[in-house]
Amino acid sequence: MTAATRIIAAQGLGAATAAIAKEAGVSNGSLFTYFDTKADLINQLYLELKGEMGSAALGGAPASDARTQMRHMWSRWMDWATVNPQKRRTLAQLQVSDEITAETHEAARLAMTGMRDVFERSRADGPMRDAPATLVFALCNALAEATIDYIIGDPDRADEHKRSGFEALWRMIG
Amino acid sequence: MTAATRIIAAQGLGAATAAIAKEAGVSNGSLFTYFDTKADLINQLYLELKGEMGSAALGGAPASDARTQMRHMWSRWMDWATVNPQKRRTLAQLQVSDEITAETHEAARLAMTGMRDVFERSRADGPMRDAPATLVFALCNALAEATIDYIIGDPDRADEHKRSGFEALWRMIG
DNA sequence: CATAAATGACTGTCCAGTCAGACAATCAAG
DNA sequence: CTTGATTGTCTGACTGGACAGTCATTTATG
Numbered sequence: 001m002t003a004a005t006r007i008i009a010a011q012g013l014g015a016a017t018a019a020i021a022k023e024a025g026v027s028n029g030s031l032f033t034y035f036d037t038k039a040d041l042i043n044q045l046y047l048e049l050k051g052e053m054g055s056a057a058l059g060g061a062p063a064s065d066a067r068t069q070m071r072h073m074w075s076r077w078m079d080w081a082t083v084n085p086q087k088r089r090t091l092a093q094l095q096v097s098d099e100i101t102a103e104t105h106e107a108a109r110l111a112m113t114g115m116r117d118v119f120e121r122s123r124a125d126g127p128m129r130d131a132p133a134t135l136v137f138a139l140c141n142a143l144a145e146a147t148i149d150y151i152i153g154d155p156d157r158a159d160e161h162k163r164s165g166f167e168a169l170w171r172m173i174g
Numbered sequence: 175m176t177a178a179t180r181i182i183a184a185q186g187l188g189a190a191t192a193a194i195a196k197e198a199g200v201s202n203g204s205l206f207t208y209f210d211t212k213a214d215l216i217n218q219l220y221l222e223l224k225g226e227m228g229s230a231a232l233g234g235a236p237a238s239d240a241r242t243q244m245r246h247m248w249s250r251w252m253d254w255a256t257v258n259p260q261k262r263r264t265l266a267q268l269q270v271s272d273e274i275t276a277e278t279h280e281a282a283r284l285a286m287t288g289m290r291d292v293f294e295r296s297r298a299d300g301p302m303r304d305a306p307a308t309l310v311f312a313l314c315n316a317l318a319e320a321t322i323d324y325i326i327g328d329p330d331r332a333d334e335h336k337r338s339g340f341e342a343l344w345r346m347i348g
Numbered sequence: 349c350a351t352a353a354a355t356g357a358c359t360g361t362c363c364a365g366t367c368a369g370a371c372a373a374t375c376a377a378g
Numbered sequence: 379c380t381t382g383a384t385t386g387t388c389t390g391a392c393t394g395g396a397c398a399g400t401c402a403t404t405t406a407t408g
Contacts, residue, residue, distance in 0.1 A: 012272055016397060027355045032399060096270055098186055127345060131338045135324050139342055142320035146312045154306075164305045168313055171301060172342045190363060201389045206365060354405070362397085370389075378381080 004045050009086035013042070013097055043104045046094040049087055050108045056080035058114045067174060070122045073115065074144070074166045081148040082158060088148065123173040136173060143169050178219050183260035187216070187267055217278045220268040223261055224282045230254035232288045241348060244296045245340055247289065248318070252336045255322040256329065262322065297347040310347060317343050 003024035007015045017038050021031040035041040057077040061069055081088040094100060116133075119140050123129060128136050147165030151158045177198035181189045191212050195205040209215040231251040235243055255262040268274060290307070293314050297303060302310050321339030325332045 017399085018397075028398095029356060029400080030354050033353070036399095038398065092270075096266075128338070128342065132328075132335075135321075135335060135338060138320045138324050139317055139339070142316040143313055146316035147309075150309050150312050161306075161309060164302070164309060165313070168302065168346045172346045191365085192363075202364095202391095203366080203389055204387080207387070210365095212364065350408090352405105352407075355401105355403080357401095357403105359400080360398095363395095364393105366393080367391095368389100370387105372385100372387080374383105374385080376381105376383090378379105 001045055001048055004041060005049070005087055005090045008045075008093060009089040013093055013099070017041075039099045039101075042094060042097065042099045043101060045090070046100055046104055047107055047111070049091045049094070051111050052087070053077070053080055053091065054112055054115055058118075061118075066118075066122045066124070067170065070118055070170070070174075071166055073118050074169065075162065077144060078148060078151060078158075078162045078165070082151055082155065085152055088152070092145070119173070122170075126173050128173050140169060140173065143172070175219055175222055178215060179223070179260055179264045182219075182267060183263040187271055187273070191215075213273045213275075216268060216271065216273045217275060219264070220274055220278055221281055221285070223265045223268070225285050226261070227251070227254055227265065228286055228289055232292075235292075240292075240296045240298070241344065244292055244344070244348075247292050248340045248343065249336065251318060252322060252325060252332075252339070256325055256332060259326060262326070266319070293347070296344075300347050302347050314343060314347065317346070 004020045007020045007023050011019065017031055018028045020041075021028045024031070031041075035044065057073050057080065059076060060072075062072055064072075116137055119137055120133060123136050143165060147161060150165075151161045154161065178194045181194045181197050185193065191205055192202045194215075195202045198205070205215075209218065231247050231254065233250060234246075236246055238246075290311055293311055294307060297305075297310050317339060321335060324339075325335045328335065
């Protein structure tokens with residue numbers, strides 16, 4: 001998985017399975033004893049990274065008001081992405097790949113329940129309380145991804161951008 | 175170009191050049207008299223679609239206050255994407271492809287000046303007036319893309335979602 | 349010794365890009 | 379008006395390389 005993350009981050013999804021095997025220090029053939037197909041590997045990797053991102057974002061959440069909780073999650077989320085740029089990069093690629101099956105996407109959605117709850121709580125009394133939950137979640141997600149990309153492009157001002165992004169988000173839903 | 179748009183929308187960037195040539199009604203070989211390489215085709219297509227999207231969004235802009243102008247642009251933008259789902263789909267694929275050169279991205283950025291101006295005007299007196307312009311633009315873009323995706327997934331309530339998205343955007347920057 | 353795991357050479361498939369020749373358009377000379 | 383030389387465009391079979399996945403064999407393990 002680690003090897004796949006590194007190789008895909010560097011070469012994209014077109015990377016040869018042989019390259020991944022080599023990076024992992026196993027033979028080409030061995031890789032296919034662990035994963036039936038390349039698509040299988042990709043799907044498993046997607047779930048693992050998504051899950052890790054979710055845990056990272058939710059970890060150590062304070063029992064507090066919605067805004068504080070949201071800000072905490074936002075901060076952890078951004079931090080995870082900046083500390084793990086390769087994982088983040090690979091995840092972004094997998095996100096838009098059509099190798100990811102509908103089942104995998106559904107499983108990922110379920111694994112994100114914790115994060116969705118935080119968004120739900122934050123918007124419950126805000127201006128978007130009547131919009132569809134999935135739309136709100138999609139918009140929040142989009143803001144987060146964009147903020148992360150921006151931070152990666154200008155890491156020196158990471159904290160500043162993190163705050164700008166959060167405040168933009170909060171104005172939107174809070 | 176039209177053929178490439180159709181094929182890429184359907185099959186992704188992995189589509190064979192032969193498939194594009196066939197769809198266009200010319201021979202495999204002919205395609206390479208018009209484009210040196212597949213990458214060349216992809217880059218040109220990206221610029222064309224991006225340009226078309228920009229023109230569509232800016233067309234018939236009213237000389238009016240920032241909010242009205244912004245809403246107009248937003249509406250035309252969403253409409254273009256819903257009326258041309260294949261173009262939109264292909265553009266989304268090209269956007270994240272690493273076949274697109276830095277020069278092409280730069281050219282596309284320049285072609286979007288008109289849209290950036292509208293965003294600039296809208297945020298000039300708002301809460302994001304001190305944030306970097308590129309960050310603001312990235313966030314707005316992200317909201318637009320997410321809204322479009324959502325509308326495509328539930329076209330029956332298109333108008334409603336279009337409004338939700340715009341209001342979210344305006345709360346963020348206006 | 350028996351079983352499981354790992355190996356890497358190999359195969360079939362796919363595809364970007366090439367090239368030798370077919371075909372069409374233009375035009376100067378007879 | 380005809381001819382044939384010239385130029386430019388189109389064609390699709392072909393090539394070389396890349397790559398996912400297989401499998402007979404080797405190596406480790408209990």
